[in-house]
Every structure is written in structure tokens, then in C-alpha cells.
Amino acid sequence: MGNIEQILEEKLQSLKDRGHYRYFLEVNKSAQHFPHFYYRNPEGVQRSAVNWCSNDYLGMSTREELISKLSFTMHRSGTGSSGTRNISGTTNHHRELEKLLAEWHHKDSALLFNGAYQANLTTLQTIGRHIPELVFISDERNHASLIEGMRAGGNRKIIYRHNDTAHLREILESLPEGHPRMVVLESVYSISGSLAPLKETLSIARQYGAMTYVDEVHAVGLYGPDGAGMVSQEGLSEMADIVNGTLSKAIGVFGGYIAASALVIDFIRSHGPGFIFTTSLPPAICSAAKQSISLIRTNPAWRAEFHEKVTLLRQSLREAGVAFVDNPTHITPIPVGDSQLCRTLADELLWKQGIYLQPINPPTVPPGEECLRVVVTLSHQLKHIHHLALSLKKIVNANHPANRPSVKAFVAAD
Ligand SMILES: Cc1ncc(COP(=O)(O)O)c(C=O)c1O
Known part of the structure; x- marks a missing residue:
């Protein structure tokens, strides 16, 4: 016991020495004032700041309709489901949400999980474990939940270079014909x-x-004619066998899911430990998620406005001379390339400018690719965007120009 604790302590110290130790900012979220929130500075004084790293892309988590829906259902159904899906935890709200998700993604069926992490982990692990000869072919930038899912099945995994389709083809070509294989990727890299x-x-x-x-x-909620994601935007629903999504980011509620053929869903439902052996989502959460998706589907103007805001944000950064990665999605990384520096910049932005950008350090990114990940939401206004650009110019550019890696290097590594 003593020995184990000593080892754990040494490992934590090593994280601190490398600047990778995580300090959580206690965010007092305000549904009325989002993207503003409250926090206490190191002296214990309450301050307000603007959140620039929330994944509440469309501001859904603070919408009155959803809050009312959630509390209405909660008053009727109670706070939790109090059962696994098999043992009294499948309500009409679960069933209706799964039906809606399947229809949204143009699939036979869908299956709810307590998060997209759990959906990825359970689905890949379960298929892998039941087909030991299956080979996973994985993009090198895949999310931890996908990596853990592939690892948990104990299958062989071959990594292809990020977004490199020639490399993917080479790997597939090298496998014996008829050998079971699965290609695993993200549509928008987080x-x-x-x-x-x-x-x-x-x-x-x-x-x-x-x-x-x-x-x-x-991607869900943000792309495609009715917001179902990139697969839908590109008209590829039929070619993506299993689609994974979250209810916790653009949808603004909580939970995760997969959508696929009736057979695949039935298999995971029947064999997936992370689906079977856990309490199901609260019914009220399901009803609010259902309402959110229905609103998102029927309000394409929200998506258009969101993407306009991404354009405005980037214009403003350009005008201020702040270097960023001009990728084709809504996520705007500002490369920093050093963990300690990333932490210092984030602290200065928060304390001096009232801007909250959580430093993105290892293990979320490999060492050298530390960055500030900027996310605009529908709730940010033009004045917030201008303030952010000027603050980044002041803190990131002016204080540390010599330490900044070139954007080109970051893109190449990506
Ligand atoms: C690419 C990707 N997949 C899966 C997840 C897990 O989603 P959830 O928060 O719903 O568990 C995340 C982050 O949260 C992510 O960025």
C-alpha cells in the first residue's frame, strides 16, 4: 500500500514538473448570462469572465424551452431512472429518443449510453472481443475513447497517418482478403x-x-441539412456503418449514442458491458435531448448564424494579427507549443482580460502541440469577439512572440 502510494505520488510529481498537471477552474455557470460566468480568483474574490472553451456550440444548455422540458418531465418521472435498461430503466423517453436518433442519422436503430465516451468504448470493445481476428485500422489522431475501445477488445490495431487515404489504402491492401476489418475515424477532430x-x-x-x-x-447539431453531422452533410449515411454522437455538446443536454443497422444495435444491446451493466439515463434528460434535436432540426438559421460567427471570429483574429489554424471546421486552435507557457497565457487571459480559455496540454495533445482551443457559440456577440481578439493580441502576441511555434508547423504535425 505504502509502495503504491509512493509510486502514484512520484507520477503526479512528474506531471507537475512537466507542466501537465491539471488544475480545474471552478466555473459558476449562469444560464441567464452565458457565455459570462463567475469564478473566484486566487485571492478568493468573485470575478466574471467570458467562456471561450465551452462545447455548448448553439447555446442549447441554457435555452428556456429545454430547461422547462427537463423540469416538467422530472416532476413527472423523478430525478433518475433507477434501473439498468434491462431492469426497469427503459422508459418511453428512452425509446422515443432512440427512434429520433435513428431517423436523424438515416439508420435502422440507435442505442443510448451515458456519454459518447462510453458509447465508443463499449461498441468497439464489444465487437472486437467477439471477433478476435478483427483488425482495427485507426486514424492516428483518434480520440482517447476510440483508442481505449479498440485496446479493450485486445484486437490487432494498425494506425494510419492522420487523414492520409493513400496510407489507409496501403494498409487495407496488405491485409488478407476476407479478413474482418474496421476503419475507425472522427469526422471533425476535436x-x-x-x-x-x-x-x-x-x-x-x-x-x-x-x-x-x-x-x-x-459535428452533430452543426453540419448537414438538418444538423445530423458531417456524414449527413456529405450524403454518406449509407456508407458510414456506425455513427457515434453526443447529447452533451451541441445538443446541450447529456449522454451519448450510436446509430447503425438493426443487427449491430441488437448485438451491442445484448453484449455490450458498458450498456448492460449501468443505470440508464434519467428520463427527463432523454425528453430534453429529444426536444433539443427537434429544435435543431427545424432551425437551420441557427447553424448558419453559428458558422457566420466562426467566420467573424477568424476575421477579427486576422485583423488583430493573432496566428491561428484556419481549418475548415468551427474549432479554432491557437498554437502555443509549450505546456508551461500555455498555462501562463491562460492564467493571464483569465485574470487580466476576463477571457477563459483552458490550456490544452498533454495527454489531450502530444507534447509540442499545446494550444488554446477557441470555440465561439451562438451566445457570443460581436463585442465578445472583438474583446477576445484584442486580448489575445495583448497577452499571447505581445508577451511571448519569441516562443510561438509557427502555424505552419502545427498544421503539418496535424
Ligand atoms: C471526439 C470525441 N469523442 C468522444 C468524446 C466523448 O464524448 P462525451 O463527452 O459525450 O462522453 C469526446 C469529448 O468529450 C470527443 O471529443
């Missing part, structure tokens, strides 16, 4: 904001008989 060449990737996978798994966590 930190770098890079976009997968979906059409080409899915076509190659199909050509070589591979099943495809697409994590759409940062």
Missing part, C-alpha cells in the same frame, strides 16, 4: 478542428470490405 476526407475514406473502406465507424461528436 482539438485541431481538422476535417476527415470522409467520402474518400469511406469509399476506400468499402472497396476493401471494411466496416466503418465514424465519431461525429463535434
